[in-house]
Amino acid sequence: MSPTALLDLTRQDDRVCELDSTIIDLVRRRTELVTELQQAKGRAGLPRTELGQETQMLNRYRSALGAQGTTLALLLLKLGSRPDLLPDGRS
Template identity: 40%
Template sequence: MEQSGGPAGSGTTPNGTGPVDRPEPASASASEPAPGNRGTGTAEPAAAARIAEIRVRIDEIDRALIELWQERAALSREVGATRMASGGTRLVLSREQEILERFRAALGADGTQLALLLLRAGRGPL
């Protein structure tokens, strides 16, 4: 611990005669990444580089998914507004069932959950 009166970080007592008693630095915790693997989970340089490359593509896909999600939701809202303005119903359940089945067939149970989220984004909660 630094003693009061000396400049911060000087490493000497206020009179400059000796070192300040300081605790030993704590070793890196297990949750901190080792140097060279910041955020990749590996210290192997080739693997870390490949992971970084893959993540660039993942980030591109995420941006596209977000953009498509927003576009789909806007189009779905437009369909609903157009249908209601012409005297139609707020929802067409057969259309929602068709979408749910398409996603379930392609992606399984997670696809059903994804489709439910997509439908809710476009029409709001039931």
């Protein structure tokens, strides 16, 4: 393999790592926001979750990413209701 091709592969690997870091940050931010929202709803005497919204989210992820999108959406919903599943420190 040429040095140019190896450099291109390294750059692509670096881009994937950057995207992974961005995704991790977004998942943490989403989880924090959902937790805050659920707490505010609880203080206001409202239901903490809305099944209709959750169903819409599942449908969006399934439409965009197929069956694995549903799996991803379910994991995000679980993290939103159980932020303790995420470690406190950032890696």
